[in-house]
Amino acid sequence: MKILFVSNLYPPNQVGGYEELCWTVASHLHADHGHEIAVLTSASGGRVADWPGQRVHQSLRLLTGRTVYDAFDGPPARRETIKAQNRAALQSAIQRTAPDVIFCWNLYGLDLSFYEALGRADPPVVVMLTDNWLASMIDPEAVGAFFRTVVNGSARQEDFAARGAVRQQQAAQVSAIFGAKFMKDFYSACGVTFARDEVIHNGVQLPAASTPRSYDRIADGATVRLLFAGRLVDIKGAHTAVEALLRLRSKRPGIDWRLSLVGDARDTAYLMRLRGIASEGGCLDRIDFRSPVAPEVLPDLFASHDMYVFPSLYEPFSLTLIHALASGIPTLASRVGGNVEIIRDGDTGLLFEKGDADGLTAAILRLVDTDGLINRLSTRGVAAAREFSRERMIAAMDAHLRDRVRRRT
Structure with missing residues (x-):
């Protein structure tokens, strides 16, 4: 089977976990399932993609600024030109690769007309929805309402229903894979539905064997090393971890509390905010700011800490959270999004x-x-992590893609 992956970014040009996951799925669908893989992506980031068994076409142009975090600031005519070039690049890629199915991952930085062109393409299309990118294209007001009322407000996500949301079922040839049940419910609340969809929880490469940790009771004089790993941006909630550190030092001064913040710190305004909170609380010297680490380094990172804290304000489905459970580190996560599909409160984490x-x-x-x-x-966290293996995820995706091609023929 010939599969055309479409993604705004693709390794080695990446900023987060979804690009790495996309590459992982593409690589294993080729190596383990025998599919021919082509990729249509952008050259944003400036590095050339060259992967064994994959034909990567970096011909898309993103409607962003100098980085993917910056807004596009070109004139309207230039915007329209780029949009037309991207649609032409899609048609060219389809003609060159003749895919049996198109697997679309994330179109942030492209536009709704590009997605609509996918819906008119001849092969069936499967969209991988691990976050809100498609809902933001179709009905940005509904997504904005969710973030105002739920993420940054007090409304419960299970009660969210966007007022005035576009009730739109997608083209019959477009099906969806949701990386979490939370995402399926979110899209439904925003009025975006599909004739065919499936929840396939994201997965990670798990160690061949994991040994739960054995802890003695923590007493005064001990050092407790807390860990946060994720992008240092407001929505990931690292400030909550810093604020908790201040409280812990006040409530249990006999324990030497330490906090490592490991992640992309390109949001300099937020980084200054974190440092300001810590400085005012007199604990800046208790915080270790570190650069992101590769997935294969995560086991060593977890092993050097005592507790993992994951205080996101919004989280579709975290791969790092699964890695944490698999490592045996006691894990505490916010009660949002896909976190509650990974953590069972009081059983596998808190x-x-x-x-x-x-x-x-x-x-x-x-x-x-x-x-x-x-x-x-x-102990229970290590066992629960086995439910989210990479092999299970890719096998389920392979079955979904094959089903779409079979239904077409």
Whole structure:
């Protein structure tokens, strides 16, 4: 089977986990399932993609600024020219590769006309929805309402229903794979539905064997090393971890509390905010700011820390959270999005409310004060991580793609 992947970014040009996941799926669909792989992407980032068994075409142009974080600032005529060039690049890629199916991952930085051109293409199209990119194209007002009322407000995500959302079922030849049930519910609430869709939880490469940790009771004089790993941007909630650190030092001064913040720090305004919170609380010297690490380095990172905190305000489905469970590190996550599909509160980890530094502090102290809880969470977390293997995910995606091609013929 010939598969054309379409993605705004593709390794080695990447800024987050979805690009790495896209590359992983493409690589294994070729190596393990025998499919021919072509990729249509942009050259944003400036590095040339050259992967064994893949034909990568970097002919798309993103409607962004100097980086993908910057807004496009060109004149309207230039915008229209780029949009037309991207549609032409899509048609050219389809003609050159003659795919049996198109697997579309993320079109952020492109536009709705490009997605609509996909819907008119001859091969069936499968969209991989791990975040809100398509909903933002179709009905940005609905997505904006969600972020105002749920992510940055007090409304519950399960009660969210966008007012005035476009009730639009996508073209019959377009099906969806959702990386989490949360994403399926989110799209439905925003009025974007599909004749065929499926939830396939994202997965990671798990270690061949994981050994749960065995902890002694934490006492005064001990050093407790907390870890956050993710982009240092507001929506990932690292500020909640910093605020919790201040509270922990006040409530349990006999313990030497430390916090590592590991992630992309290109959002300099947010980085200054984090440093400001820490400086005002007198704990800047207790925080270690580190650069992102590759997935294969994560086990060593987790092994050098005592607890993993994941305080996102919005989180479709975190691969790093799965890596944390697999490592055996006791894990605490905000009760949002796909986190609740990974963590079972009190069983495989602890959940707290988003943005609630007091709640995170209480959860950490619960781990410290409850005999046997750390060891129980470690043991059950390791077992739960096996549900989210890379092999299971790719096999399910392969079956979905084959089904789409079979239905077409």
